[in-house]
Amino acid sequence: MLDESPARAAQAILMAAREGVLEAQALLGQILLEGQGIAQDQPLAVRWFDIAARGGHSMARNMLGRCHEHGWGCPADAGVAAAHYRQAAEAGLDWAMYNYANLLATGRGVVEDQVQALGFYQQAAELGHAKSMNLLGRYLEEGRVCPADPLAARDWYRRSAVGGDFRGQFSYAAVLAGEGNVDEALVWLHKALAAGNLNFLRVAAPALASASDPRVRSMANEYTRRLTELEQPVPL
16 A cells, blocks of 8 residues: 555554554654655654554664664664664564674674674574575674584575575675686676665675676676666756
């Protein structure tokens, strides 16, 4: 309904939220945050996420963390974000485990703790969270605060790629190329290119430019072209 008639859907969500429907309260926060079918109002989004989170909605609690981490509708405060992420993670939400692990891994808002970060990435990965699968693979590949296990890393990269994470697709492609399976690596590199965001492309393009295989190296040009397209300002 949000796709077909966003304004009508937003009104229905608003009515249900006011009547105390927990899922509607969380969804109202999301559409207010994005301005989907309703005027964008990030501070009001934070209020509805807070109402839903107090009612026990874990994703709303996670979104409160996102708002506080990025300063959406409230002052940016990684420490407050970490507290929300941890609460939602302990309630079993994979996205919150991933977000909390990111803060632990980088020491933002919390004391850096790679062991805890790895633990939360692993929990989320085992729940099927594709982005966490890729990061778990990286820890295992590098032997960071755990024994190095290239075979396990390869499997997590594969599962992340199949799960649709563009960074996982890139990681899996790198493993395949290293094994000499360049044809399959190129398939995954094209998938990662199609889905990747600006930050990813900025890192991936130079990495490809230094690849040993000429077919993989030529992908750097495609990544750079896509990067240039995304960096162009959107016409008003």
